[in-house]
Every structure is written in C-alpha cells, then in structure tokens.
Amino acid sequence: MHVLLVEDDALVAAGIRAGLMTYDFVVDHVVTLQAARQALATVTTDVVVLDRGMPDGDGLQLLEEWRSKGVQIPVLVLTARDAVRDRVDGLHSGADDYLVKPFDLDELVARLHALLRRASGRSSGIIQHGVLALDPVARQVMLNGEPVTLSRRELVLLEAFLHAPRSVLTADQLKDSLYGMNDDVESNALNVHIHHLRRKLGAGVIETVRGLGYRLGKASVVPGDIP
Template sequence: MHVLLIEDDTLVGGGIRTGLEVAGFTVDWVTCAADARLAVTAVASDIVVLDLGLPDTDGLSLLREWRSAGLAVPVLVLTARDAVADRVTGLQAGADDYLLKPFDLDELSARLQALLRRAAGHSGPMIVHGPIALDPATHAVRRDGQVVDLTRREYTLLRKLLFARRAILSAEQLKDSLYGLDTEVDSNAVNVHIYHLRRKLGAHVIRTVRGLGYQLGAAADIERTPPA
C-alpha cells in the first residue's frame, strides 16, 4: 500500500519512511505543502501521513483544501500540539486519526493498518476473501489454511487488490502501490507480479478487465481453481 508522507523534519521523516518500508509500505516522502499538492495528483496514494508544522503552509490548511476539493484518501495527522482543542480542530478539518509526537513506529504502522481496514470496510484484523486470508500485522498469506510464500511486492499487490473490494484498478495505480514515484520500472513489471500471484494462489485470483485494468477475482471462482 502506498503512503504519502508529508514531513519537513529530515531526521523524523527519514525514520518514518524507513520504518514504514520495513513494515511493508511503499512510501513517497515530501517536505512541504507545494510538493504535497504535486504528489497527491501524481501518485495514487492509499493513505497520507501529514505533519502540521510545514514550512510553507499550515498542515490543517492543506487538509481543509484537500477535503474541500473532494479528496477522500485517509489522512493521519502527526503533530506536537497536544492540547485537546488542537486534536478536535484537526479531526474537524478532516483528519481520520491523530498521533502525537514523539510516537512509536509500531503504533504508527498499526494505526495506518487500522485506517486502511476501515476505509476498505473490514472490521476484523484478518482480510479474508474466499480461500485466501491475509494478516496485515504479520504479512502472512494463507490459501485454504496453508501458508503461501509471497515476495514483498506480490504481497503488496495482493493487499492492494483485497483492500480495493473488487474495484477495478489501473496498471498505473498498481504500479504506484508497488514502486512509488521515484523508481523506474519496466512497463511489464506489474504483469509479472500478477502472473506469479495467479500461479501461487489460483488462476482466477486476479481478473483482467480489458482496457481498464485489474480486479480481484470473485471468491467462488478462486475456490474452484487451486494453484498447480
């Protein structure tokens, strides 16, 4: 899943990016509101981590701007402002969660996972679709109860499709989740990962929608087509 991190402190931002990448997220990091505006239109982020103390625009002003424009991506606010009134103001401005500095990276990762589950309509910690079960906390993937060994990017792609709830995703959206803005990849890279997921989880785990992109396969179809 793709995280857009907006944090002007290089030490804090670097630590967050490293921690989230270890936790399996793809992270693009910008340090000001101007770059954040560009990034949010250039990449299909699944969630935004927003520091309020930006050098060019107050983070709350940026958040209000996005919500007024109809941007619905979940936003977790980071701030050192610990007054209750500040937290209430942030939530009223459109934040989905609020985390005070300093914080633990494990807590940040857990909060992001919870926000993503909520946005996808999943109430429990496990994501289950037919015979496939994915545990975001441990990165374990099972088919019919048996652990399936996936690479980091195969796991990220499967998680993206599961959280999309059978919405059709373009190849570009999937590429953003796998690689972010700064990585140059072969045009066939997404297709290669899809091929391997189908081989490991079943031919119908991912459905190609001609001219549009890809969609999670129907649960009943996956059950009928076990991997070789």
C-alpha cells in the first residue's frame, strides 16, 4: 500500500514512516499542503494521512479542495485536535477516518487497512482470488492452501494487483506502489518482480496487456513455472 503522509513535524513523521515501513507500506512524506497537491498530481497513492495544522494552512482546506474536484482517495486525518467539533468538522470535510494524536501504531495500521478494504469494496480482511489468498495484515500468501514465501516487494506488488483485480495497471502505477518518490529504481526492477511472482504463483497470475501495462490473471490460476 502506498501512503502519502502530509505532516510538518519531522520527528512525528519519521516515527510514522518508520513504523509503517515495518508493515510493508510504501510511504512518501511531504511537509506542506502545496507539496501534497504536487505529490498527488504525480504519484499514484492508495491513502493519504493528513495533518491539520500545516505551515501553509489547515489540512481540512486541502481535503475540501480535493473532494470538490472529485478526488476519491481515502483520507485519514491524523491530528492533535481532539474536540468532538474538530472530529465532526473533519468528517464533514470529506475525511474517511479521524485519528487523534498520540496514537498507537497498530491502530493506525488497522485503520489504514480498513480504509483500503472499504475502498476496494471488500467486507473480508482476506483477499481471495481463486486458489490464491492474501492476508494483508499478517502479510501471508496462500496458494492452494499452502503458504508461499514472497519478498517484501513481491508481496506489495501482488497486493496492488489484488486490490484492483479488473484494472489494467500501468508500469508507473505499479512502480508507485513499490517505491517512494525519492527511491532509485532500476529500469528492469518491475519486470524482475513480475517474473518472480509468475514463477512462484503460476505463469498466469499476472497478464501482460501490450502497450498498456499489466493486470491480474483469471481466478482459476494454478501453480506452474513460466513456459
């Protein structure tokens, strides 16, 4: 899951970023509302964690701006403002969730997974695709009832496909799921990860759509090496 973190407190942001990365989140961090606008225009993100008291305004102003433009990305407001009126204002401004500082990292992670689950239209925490199943919280993959060991990048990539099972994802979208804005990415890195997923989960688990990108294969995928 790619998270855009909008937080001006460097210490708080560093703690959140480090904590989320231990759960295999990809986190890009910005320190102003304007930087958040620019990031959202250039990076495909799954969820935004938004502070309210930013150097260039209230985070709710940006949230209302996004919602007025039809931006539907899930947004969790993370702030020290804990009054009931503040929470109500946040939800009325378009927030999908509202969490007050200080907070527990496990609760933040659970809320982020819940936001993505609702955005994907799922009621269950387990993502099932034929004989393939992923538990996003436990970070466990099962194929035909047997556990499969994936690297961190492979697991994140598989999760991106499972969250959008009917969509064709471009190479840029997939790279945004795997890497932060400032990461150095080798030109063939995505192809390598896709190759490994096909080898471990079956040649048809990911389909190549020529000229467009990639999509999740049919749900009847069975194990097998690439021919």
